[in-house]
Amino acid sequence: MADPSSYRPKPGQIPDSPGVYKFRDEHRRVIYVGKAKSLRQRLANYFQDLAGLHPRTRTMVTTAASVEWTVVATEVEALQLEYSWIKEFDPRFNVKYRDDKSYPYLAVTLNEEFPRVQVMRGAKKKGVRYFGPYGHAWAIRETVDLMLRVFPVRTCSAGVFKNAARTGRPCLLGYIGKCSAPCVGRVTPEEHRELADDFCDFMAGRTGTYIRRLEKDMMAAAEEMEYERAARLRDDVEALKRAMEKSAVVLADATDADLIAVAEDELEAAVQIFHVRGGRVRGQRGWVTDKVEAVDTSGLVEHALQQLYGEEKGDSVPKEVLVPALPEDPEAVSQWLADRRGSQVSLRIPQRGDKKDLMVTVQRNAQQALGLHKTKRASDLTTRSRALEEIAEALGLDTAPLRIECFDISHLQGDDVVASMVVFEDGLARKSEYRRFQIKGFEGQDDVRSMHEVIGRRFRRYLQEKERTGEWEESPAPSGAVPAPETAAGDGDPFGNEPREDDGRPKRFAYPPQLVVVDGGRPQVAAAKRALDELGIDDIAVCGLAKRLEEVWLPDDDDPVVLPRSSEGLYLLQRVRDEAHRFAITYQRAKRAKRIRSSPLDAVSGLGETRKQALIKHFGSVKKLKQATIDEICEVPGIGRRTAESVAVALASTAPAAPAVNTATGEIIEEDDGGSTS
Numbered sequence: 001m002a003d004p005s006s007y008r009p010k011p012g013q014i015p016d017s018p019g020v021y022k023f024r025d026e027h028r029r030v031i032y033v034g035k036a037k038s039l040r041q042r043l044a045n046y047f048q049d050l051a052g053l054h055p056r057t058r059t060m061v062t063t064a065a066s067v068e069w070t071v072v073a074t075e076v077e078a079l080q081l082e083y084s085w086i087k088e089f090d091p092r093f094n095v096k097y098r099d100d101k102s103y104p105y106l107a108v109t110l111n112e113e114f115p116r117v118q119v120m121r122g123a124k125k126k127g128v129r130y131f132g133p134y135g136h137a138w139a140i141r142e143t144v145d146l147m148l149r150v151f152p153v154r155t156c157s158a159g160v161f162k163n164a165a166r167t168g169r170p171c172l173l174g175y176i177g178k179c180s181a182p183c184v185g186r187v188t189p190e191e192h193r194e195l196a197d198d199f200c201d202f203m204a205g206r207t208g209t210y211i212r213r214l215e216k217d218m219m220a221a222a223e224e225m226e227y228e229r230a231a232r233l234r235d236d237v238e239a240l241k242r243a244m245e246k247s248a249v250v251l252a253d254a255t256d257a258d259l260i261a262v263a264e265d266e267l268e269a270a271v272q273i274f275h276v277r278g279g280r281v282r283g284q285r286g287w288v289t290d291k292v293e294a295v296d297t298s299g300l301v302e303h304a305l306q307q308l309y310g311e312e313k314g315d316s317v318p319k320e321v322l323v324p325a326l327p328e329d330p331e332a333v334s335q336w337l338a339d340r341r342g343s344q345v346s347l348r349i350p351q352r353g354d355k356k357d358l359m360v361t362v363q364r365n366a367q368q369a370l371g372l373h374k375t376k377r378a379s380d381l382t383t384r385s386r387a388l389e390e391i392a393e394a395l396g397l398d399t400a401p402l403r404i405e406c407f408d409i410s411h412l413q414g415d416d417v418v419a420s421m422v423v424f425e426d427g428l429a430r431k432s433e434y435r436r437f438q439i440k441g442f443e444g445q446d447d448v449r450s451m452h453e454v455i456g457r458r459f460r461r462y463l464q465e466k467e468r469t470g471e472w473e474e475s476p477a478p479s480g481a482v483p484a485p486e487t488a489a490g491d492g493d494p495f496g497n498e499p500r501e502d503d504g505r506p507k508r509f510a511y512p513p514q515l516v517v518v519d520g521g522r523p524q525v526a527a528a529k530r531a532l533d534e535l536g537i538d539d540i541a542v543c544g545l546a547k548r549l550e551e552v553w554l555p556d557d558d559d560p561v562v563l564p565r566s567s568e569g570l571y572l573l574q575r576v577r578d579e580a581h582r583f584a585i586t587y588q589r590a591k592r593a594k595r596i597r598s599s600p601l602d603a604v605s606g607l608g609e610t611r612k613q614a615l616i617k618h619f620g621s622v623k624k625l626k627q628a629t630i631d632e633i634c635e636v637p638g639i640g641r642r643t644a645e646s647v648a649v650a651l652a653s654t655a656p657a658a659p660a661v662n663t664a665t666g667e668i669i670e671e672d673d674g675g676s677t678s
Helices: 039-046 055-063 075-089 137-147 158-167 189-203 208-223 227-245 297-309 330-341 353-379 381-395 447-468 522-534 568-596 609-619 622-627 630-634 641-652
Strands: 019-024 030-036 066-071 105-108 117-120 129-131 257-264 268-277 280-290 320-322 346-348 403-412 415-425 435-438 515-519 541-546 551-553
Touching (some): 019 075, 030 055, 075 297, 075 330, 105 137, 105 189, 117 137, 129 189, 137 227, 189 208, 208 227, 257 353, 280 297, 280 353, 297 330, 330 346, 381 568, 403 447, 403 568, 415 447, 435 568, 447 515, 447 522, 515 522, 515 568, 522 541, 609 622
Parallel strands (some): 257 320, 320 346, 403 515
Antiparallel strands (some): 019 066, 105 117, 105 129, 268 280, 403 415, 415 435, 541 551
């Protein structure tokens, strides 16, 4: 690990002008490329106290052994040079988007004497017009099949074309009218190129001209009683309309725009792009990246723009680019895009209307792409095995933790404090083993104390099960251990079921984990370890995952364990922690909602929702029901005398609510809760 001060440039050596800089490691490999309006100010940020740097930046500057820079005239030049160097050097600490698949394009080879329409993948070639990308190659072929009725452009390979020219016989498409057969001279090269240009214009969104022209020709043919020709033109119009229907209209003003959305978490980010031409979605693509540098949404957007348009020219760059957040220097990026297009490009965040609504759809696709990427990683057996091995190595465990339990605390400003326990076995969630807890030992908000209570309760139950089954012959209470309290029905069980003693099934809390993960940093880890020590349990590892920087804390270490951002082990710990958080907050919200909807009638044993509603409907409100006699309550259908007595007792035991007061007049307002059961 290098000390950044050993290669820090001397004061005044760095110019105060735009430029691009490179950090190199001890082997002279470029590990990071960046740009700046002012090289002096930007590079000074890297050589401050290491404790003040973002952990990812700190890792980069301690890996580097030298820094160098190149001065440029404008910020636009800096943007272009940064992109070129990232492509050339592939630095390990720069965000690099990777395609989640190789998207197919509809390509027209205008660089050939007889342009060909075909499906193409991979790097774009000079002189070829591209449309898309499409989600599937069959979608391109369906579109082309419809279009060839009107624009019979060549689609055959070079070998088929040469063979047809040699034999003087066209292929099947030439015989059925879906190719103009330039191979046998039915059309001249100029006529065929005109067909190809018309095909490109139609695919680029200029559709109205051709459809109106065909409809005009159809009407003229019908007037001249050329009905067969009119029928062919009618079929051509229908074919073009079906081709247009394959891409729905999303923007009514026939806008040409690209919409870019970003979904991200602490470790990864997914980008989705919708290509809209003529108001219709003509293509869609997406990328996923590891966040190996300290980058926010604005930075991710700028990297996406470089990746998307770095090799593009002309109409491939649209007039309008809509993004979720503007880059750090939007003027320079806009100018860079305009230079590539050859005319003005609008770079902005949509604020209202159809474009904002479409951006929501693109954002939803980005979220789904990120979730799908995570699911693919989680479902791979080899990846899960590697993740468990990395965790064992990082935490110093003897074996891979095949069973991991994670605990999280959830509350709303100190009310309805609950906890969750989720279980992962062999890297997969085991939802039947999930448990939830209500914090009973104290009132108020104290996450550390809550974590201590929950861990203690969970492992006391484990010791009880171990003793009951005879696995533990002698069970003296460990020094400092707290006796296990009586457990109410439902404590730790989502369904409130008490375990049966002799059914032969493993009881809840019967299995110990190899690793306990807590959501939090050093205080929560210390509380969990203290709870285990009090119970005399010393064979279960404990760690905590702090969300802000994704640091792994161990009980007896002063510094956290920092796993690589691309580590499968860190990814698995993150999934476990996020699942515990989801399960806890779901229970907490349900508990809060139930409390809000609670009623004095809930305390009446055997009184279900149907009869509660019947009582409220009969009397109009809980207040009026409380004033009713037992005989009056018995008049409600389905309410017997015994139930009526229970209702009267339950309502009589509730404390009267404080009277409402009109703050303007000081008068007491007569309360009528109008049927509310709260």
